[in-house]
Amino acid sequence: MPYLNSPSTVHVHWIQEENQILVPDTDVVVGSWKDTIYGDSDAVLFDELDEIPQDGLITAIHHTDPGKPFDPFRVTLTDGFDPEVSDRHRLKFTASGPIGTELKAVLYEGAVIRAESPYFKIKPTMDTYVYTLTTTEADTITNYTNLEVRILPSGNLSHTSDSFLSV
Numbered sequence: 001m002p003y004l005n006s007p008s009t010v011h012v013h014w015i016q017e018e019n020q021i022l023v024p025d026t027d028v029v030v031g032s033w034k035d036t037i038y039g040d041s042d043a044v045l046f047d048e049l050d051e052i053p054q055d056g057l058i059t060a061i062h063h064t065d066p067g068k069p070f071d072p073f074r075v076t077l078t079d080g081f082d083p084e085v086s087d088r089h090r091l092k093f094t095a096s097g098p099i100g101t102e103l104k105a106v107l108y109e110g111a112v113i114r115a116e117s118p119y120f121k122i123k124p125t126m127d128t129y130v131y132t133l134t135t136t137e138a139d140t141i142t143n144y145t146n147l148e149v150r151i152l153p154s155g156n157l158s159h160t161s162d163s164f165l166s167v
Contacts, residue, residue, distance in 0.1 A: 020083065024049040024075035028148055033061045033073050046075050072152045074108075080144035086135035091117055093151065094128045102154035105131065110146050119154045 024046040035041060038061075039048040045061045061073070083089075091105045101122040107115040115138075117131030141147070 020080055022077040022080045022144075022147060024149070025078045026076040027074075028076055029072060029074035029150070031073060035061045037062050045073070049075060072150050074148055074150040077147045077149060080147070082141070082144055086138045089115075089133040089138040089141075091115060091131045091133065091149070092128065095120075095122045099124060103129075104152050104154070105129075106150045106152060107133075108148040108150065109141055109143055110148075114140050114147075 027045050030045050033045055035043065035045050035048050039045070048061050091107055093103070093105055095101075095103060102119040103122055104117045104119045106113055106117070115131070115133045117129070120129040122129075
């Protein structure tokens with residue numbers, strides 16, 4: 001299994017409509033993620049995650065405890081506005097990881113979950129994963145200036161190497 005020691009990478013974008021892209025702008029939960037390999041080593045992680053377009057591993061954060069459970073990472077998003085439509089709301093991330101890696105993205109408005117993607121089986125090569133919110137999920141969002149995204153692993157996933165997160 002050649003990919004067991006390869007890094008995991010994740011790029012996160014919350015997209016609503018084509019004319020509005022919200023990106024990370026504040027760390028909420030960082031766990032054991034760091035910005036010391038592909039970042040500026042300032043312990044502020046969102047600034048490695050806010051590039052448009054995403055820049056791969058030019059700037060990224062990494063999980064510092066290979067072989068231990070993958071903990072979630074959570075960021076707030078830049079302020080948006082209500083597009084007053086219920087379609088074209090998408091939660092998008094790009095990822096690669098060791099065989100067996102499964103991730104999902106959860107969209108929060110404050111402390112309330114507004115949308116949750118299914119778990120995606122992450123490939124060992126970079127690929128994009130998109131979840132389109134249902135019209136019901138989109139309609140529940142009332143404050144586009146209070147959104148957060150959390151990336152969660154399936155179960156008690158452990159990595160055998162450093163894992164990376166980038167936008």
